[in-house]
Amino acid sequence: MIEVLKGDITKIEVDAIVNAANTSLLGGSGVDGAIHKVGGTAILEDCQKIRSKQGGCKIGEAVITTAGKLPAKFVIHTVGPVWNKGKNNEEKLLASAYFNSLKLASDNQIQSISFPNISTGIYKFPKQKAAKIAIKTVSDFLTTTANLKKVIFVCFDEENYKIYSELLKKMKPRKSGLHTL
Template identity: 75%
Template sequence: MIELLQGDITKVKADAIVNAANSSLLGGGGVDGAIHRAGGSDILEACRKIRDKQGGCKVGEAVITTAGKLPAKYVIHTVGPVWNNGKSNEEKLLAAAYTNSLQLALDNQVKTIAFPNISTGIYHFPKIKAAEIAISTVRNFLHTTDKIQQVIFVCFDQENYEIYKKIMGS
């Protein structure tokens, strides 16, 4: 039910891939920029419509768009917290980003979903703590439903891959 891969999330064949977005939804660096580049202008256009309607996406929340040219059907954009030494509710906000992404997947009949390592890049969330939150939040959510058949954690770098592998016990 939970799989671990090292690689490029833009190449993963899943019903939905999750984008570690910023609150503007207009693309950025890291995984966000890679998803926008690989998926093409349809994703940006869909994000603009959401932004015009609701003013972006708050930290811990998630929105869904087309996946454009990506092999997935949807992109679920979620905004993880910027690490502030644990003083700004970051752990709860990161868990909410995973939970809200999974709920949106459920609402849209997504059976397979792939997550990047949310908030561990330029947002500087400690990687081990972020992995523990991601894995436990996903496991807890999956206990509440049988509709999501597969969750894939996609680690771009070796360091995150090894952290996830150790925590997952695989």
């Protein structure tokens, strides 16, 4: 089941929330800053351990940490691409960020997950294009796993909320109960 909500991802009660992180994993602005602020120091401490092992998180990859004080159990940190007019494989990298987050969730028996609108803030990925990639990647992935039961796209702004809502309305149900564009 795929849903869309307008709101604050740090208040969503799911098994895991996805953080639109930067490669350093040390927090930043936007969603990343909010998750670190609300979740507390436990998230940063886990991120520092990951940095010690592997030196951060590459664009399109994902790592998992505790959720600290957040209502979720885990935070999956993924790094989306900065938009450069599509010249640096940004679409494939964004799809990889969603896919690798979903794979990590499935591998950790996570049943519900919420995503922000990855790369559409300061990274300037076109919102419509990003939404299509996100929904397609999630829809395709859900056909390959029984672990994930619910995926929620949490939109902070009205523009993204409208885009996701319209795209999800156009989806046709599959026999499995999942939807596709």
